[in-house]
Amino acid sequence: MFRTNLRLVAVSALIALAAAMGNGAETERAEGIMGMSEEIALPPASISGCLEKILAGRRSVREFTADSLTQQELSQLLWAAQGITSTEGLRTAPSAGATYPLEIYAAIKRAKGLTPGVYHYLPSSQALERVSAGDPTAELSLAAPQECVREGAVAVIISAVESRTAARYGDRARRYVQMEAGHAAQNVLLQAEALGLGAVPVGAFDDANLQSFLKTQNNVYYILSIGKPRK
Ligand SMILES: Cc1cc2nc3c(=O)[nH]c(=O)nc-3n(C[C@H](O)[C@H](O)[C@H](O)COP(=O)(O)O)c2cc1C
Incomplete structure (x- = not known):
């Protein structure tokens, strides 16, 4: 704080x-924008x-302490990504046609009371199911070889079952799912900031390695590396 x-x-x-x-x-005039007149100042x-x-x-934080997250902090971060916020099952992030393609994972290295491993988030019960047990650091680093990923206490990983959205929107679904991953990622980043945690979004990773790490064939979109900020 x-x-x-x-x-x-x-x-x-x-x-x-x-x-x-x-x-x-x-003044920064955007490239490719034509026919603009004078600049109008806003409050x-x-x-x-x-x-x-x-x-x-909010800033991207890439250096973390060796501290663990609490279960409450982890729960809050996952809820921010895709938690249920209405009796109809609507969620914290918007979804095209409420088709909810996103599946959220947590690669847990240090969270109090939780065995290190890879977990899948279940929004409807605000619970986790274990995908694999054991320190995920080495395998995650293989998929995303960056110090900020290695150091984080938890990595929240956003994947998606695109067919849920494609069933309604066809080819447009690919774009919609990417937009949704952005919505969910920003929610997590802002929740981390609100909790006094540090977080960085990571887009540079090897898809196949990350899929094998999560034991899924679904597309993977984003890693959010999170921990207690070092400074
Ligand atoms: C799509 C996307 C991919 C990113 N990938 C990485 C990454 O692989 N590694 C990293 O350290 N930062 C990554 N970042 C964070 C950006 O470097 C960071 O947002 C930018 O420098 C602006 O700083 P700020 O987040 O503190 O405002 C990514 C950001 C976005 C939006």
Whole structure:
């Protein structure tokens, strides 16, 4: 929390400085956009609310301590990804036609009271089912050879059963599923920030190795490496 507050003070100072300098940075006109006229200044964004503070405080964190996550923290992160939030079964992240193609895994290295291993998240019962037991560090590092993945206490991994969405949307499903993976990933990143944890999204991995690690043939989209931040 202290770290988050310090970061927010720094972010607020930067925003105030940018506002004092006029419109902040040089005008950035997007490539490929034509027919634009003059720039119209908007009021500065407020970062006083809870969500705004979390959005402003989120940064990719790649260095973690050797501490474990608590089960409550893990539960919260997985709920943020795909938890059920309505009696009809709707979830924390939007889904095209509520087809819910995403399947979430947790590769657990250090979580209090849980045996290290690979687990599959069950949103309807807010529970885990074990896919494999044993320290997942070596095999996960083979699929995603980055220090930030090696160091994290837990990796939340987003995969999907695309056919659920394709049954309704055909070829458009591939795009929809990728969008949904982004929604779920951002939810996890913001939840990590709200819990005072560090997290980094990782897109550089070997699909086949990651699928074999998860024991699935479903497509894999994202790794979120999470732990207690080192600084
Ligand atoms: C699709 C995607 C893939 C990414 N893959 C990696 C990765 O493989 N390794 C890594 O360290 N960071 C990765 N990142 C994190 C970006 O480097 C990071 O978001 C960017 O530098 C902006 O910093 P910020 O997240 O602190 O705002 C990825 C981010 C996105 C959106």
